[in-house]
Amino acid sequence: MKKILYITVMLLMVVVAYGQNCVRMTIDGGSVNYGSIAAAVAAANEHSGAVLTLIDGCEVENDDDIVVKSDMTIDLNGNEIYGFYKRLMTISGSKAHLTIRDSRGGGQITLESDSVAYCLYVQDKGAVTLENGLINCEMENGAKENYHYGIYAKGSSKVTMNGGTVKVHDKSNMYGIYSTGSTVTINGGTIEVSSSRRSAHALYAASGTATVNGGTLKSTFGYNGTAVYLGSSVTATINDGRFMSKSENGTMQCINGLGTVEKVKILGGVFSHEMNIEKYTGDKVLVVLDKESANYKAGYRLTLAAARDMSVARNIVKGISYNTLEEALNSAVKGDTVVLNNDYTLTQNVTVKDGVVLHLPHDLLYTWSGEKPLSVFYTAHNEVSPYLYRTLTIADGVTLTVEGELNVSAMQLSSNGGSTACCGIPTGPYALIRMQGASVIDVKGKMLCWGYVAGSGAVKIQPKATLYEAFIIADHRGGTRSEDLEKKGVYPFNQCYVQNIEVPVTYYCGATEIVATNMVFELENMDYINDVTYIGNGDKGLFQMCSGSTIVRRYDAATDRMTYDINGNVVLGSMAIGFDSKYYSFPINSYMTLRVNGNMQLLYDYTLMPGARLEVAEGAKVTISEGKKLMLFDRQDWGNYGITGYVLPLAYTVANGNDNRSVRWGGTDGFSAAAKERLMSSAIDVKGTMAVKGNIMTSQHGADITTTGDGTIYIYKGGEAEPQTMWFEEKIAVDYREVPVYGMSLDRPGNIALMGDMNNDRRLSMTDANILVNALLRGDTPAQADITADGIIDRNDVEMIFHFYLTR
DSSP: OHHHHHHHHHHHHHSOOOSOOOEEEEETTEEEEESSHHHHHHHHTTSSSEEEEESSOEEEOTTOOOEEOSEEEEEOTTOEEEEESSEEEEEESTTOEEEEEOSSSOOEEEEEESSSEEEEEEETTOEEEEOSSEEEEEEOTTOOOOEEEEEEEESSOEEEESSSEEEEEESSEEEEEEEESEEEEEOSOEEEEEESSSEEEEEEEEEEEEEEOSOEEEEEEOSEEEEEEEEEEEEEEEOSOEEEEOSTTOSEEEOSSHHHHTTEEEOSOEEEEOSOGGGOOSSOOOOEEOSSOEEOOTTOOOBOOOOOOOOSEEETTTTEEESSHHHHHHHOOTTOEEEEOSOEEEOSOEEEOTTOEEEEOSSTTOOOOTTSOOEEEOOTTOOOOOEEEEEEEEOTTOEEEESSEEEEOEEEEEBOBSSSOOBTOEEEEEEEEEEOTTOEEEESSEEEESSEEEESOEEEEOTTOEEEEEOEEEEEBOBTTHHHHHHHTOOSEEEEEOOSBOSOEEEETTOEEEEEEEEEETTTTEEEEEEEEEEEETTOSSEEEOTTOEEEEEEETTTTEEEEEEESEEEEOOOEESEEGGGSOEEEOTTEEEEESSEEEEOSOEEEOTTOEEEEOTTOEEEEOTTOEEEEOOGGGOOSOBTTBSOOOOOOBGGGTBOOTTOOOOSTTSOOHHHHHHOOOOEEEESSEEEESSEEEEOTTOOEEEEOTTOEEEEOSOSOOOOEEEEEEOSSTTOEEEEEEEEOOTTSSSOEEETTOTTOSSSOOHHHHHHHHHHHHHTOOOGGGOTTOSSOOSHHHHHHHHHHHHHO
């Protein structure tokens, strides 16, 4: 029989089939091509040991019934098997053993469905072995909630995972590997599940046997989700592996009392969970391992003998541990990732080489945040105060040079607005770099700072380098109000911060800072992480640096104040976190000082929130562009214009051990008497020159606008502006409150010059025009005559005076 089949296969090789061939079956040294995976599997069922190699993508039609009944291997070979069906592939019977591998990389088996769905369905003593490749099960966009399974095993079947990845993501009940009465062995690979609304379990063993010897099991999101779920009659052994969950059910859950957990042994592995275990009671077992021990509900007999990795750093690509971070970084080559395993003090200069990553983790799984930080959506149950997880100390005089990538890891708190949550702020465990004395982090490549950098050193962001940092939003509106806000022209928040790095940061022209936050906007009907340019070059960023310029950012933890020293030529532009600030008046937060030592042009409208300061140094110049406004508030005039009542200062110095982020300044109206005393007026102090080609607007009492020495504010548009109305959101969320504002008074003390006011009577008239004409005839060019602000004093300036005089 075998000989006849072999001859049949060889004859088929001679026939050139018309149509697309996507699978090549190889058996007994011969091969034949098939136009569908269903036809190839059916042919392979007649043999034992056939290898099916994908030579192109294969789509499974709805009427295809793919049942594996013999021992065969599918090599994805970098291609995809795709289907929209209840069961993509069934492995059935004691002779059925399917091995899945991917010899070229990038191959996957993908199932989309809007009903109960099984990517691989194993039954009746069948067996599946996953060597590598991706098993991907997902819901069709917009489909109703249901149950999705990456691999489903029942009836004394076997599932072995040596490598590869199983992913199940969407809003239904999601299971990576689901086993009932079967044997599951996980030796390696990754299982990752998430659900935006329902359950998400990486390994769910309802009954049977489960053994985990390695690999990574993650439940990244789920109302009810675990890395490992063990049913009432499971025998389970955890020898090693990495396990993570974020739901209230913990990392590992065993049900139905001691009868279950007596059969469960944990002999190794690393467990990570973000929630507070004291919240959970009942018949759940929540296993959370730190470096040395496990925490679990008293009375449950779980054995633990996990070996603690005492090394300082580990190259997770090579699998090598090191006793010093310097040694680990010096040994690393392009493509390597070095993880800081334990707290450490760097005592020698060292370089993170190009192509190398230094990861300071916020959990034992080395969870990677990347350029877009991981987020935890705010609810009343999961606002976890930040707490220190891993510290790298850089000793006095030591320089850490970053040519590759430095990742200071943490999670961000996400919010839909209208809550007490500060969107984008670190939550839960975080990594910290503690700098001492004259230590330096010199960034020439990339630095991702979702955690904190604090102490007394300095960070330098060199040309072509990129810094990533959290954009923290307080006192904001999102959710269902976003569309209404956009129609009203109201910016959705009025306090925003960038201050995860608390040591001085110097940005050199050519450097870039990208900031990110996670916020829900009803406009998009989704939550998403915005990553936008904060400091950039050309026409990008809120701060746009021109050639030769630098910006030095300094944070004072004692006053919780951030100062930006602007050197050289810098343009204040816009940024789009959900809403593009160029169409609104962008808020400069209450604890920010802009100190201009060179030249800065304000390109759009901006608001100095109560307490914010703009300082123009001697010899420096600030220009408000034509048609644009700078708005200031006097402390007496600030009222219920924010969602919490008054302004909502963030006031946090977590990295310095003073967690004030949840302090809302007390009082039933969100603003205590003591806090009100601390509230300062917006302020401008000019020692150099301020050229107002647009307008400066203030609330009724005028804020604090002063000049010092020879400092002068030049008004180019001819006197006090007409009263205008700024809109700010009220505390109660249904309407808006008008805030009357006015042009800056020319009667204010100090050097406030009305350009073209030749006789200094603070008004423009025919007299000023005559004086200017006579001056020009004599060859004089008085500076205050440049009313057109073009640097040239000529007849155009005379005509402009006539224009103002005749139109007033």
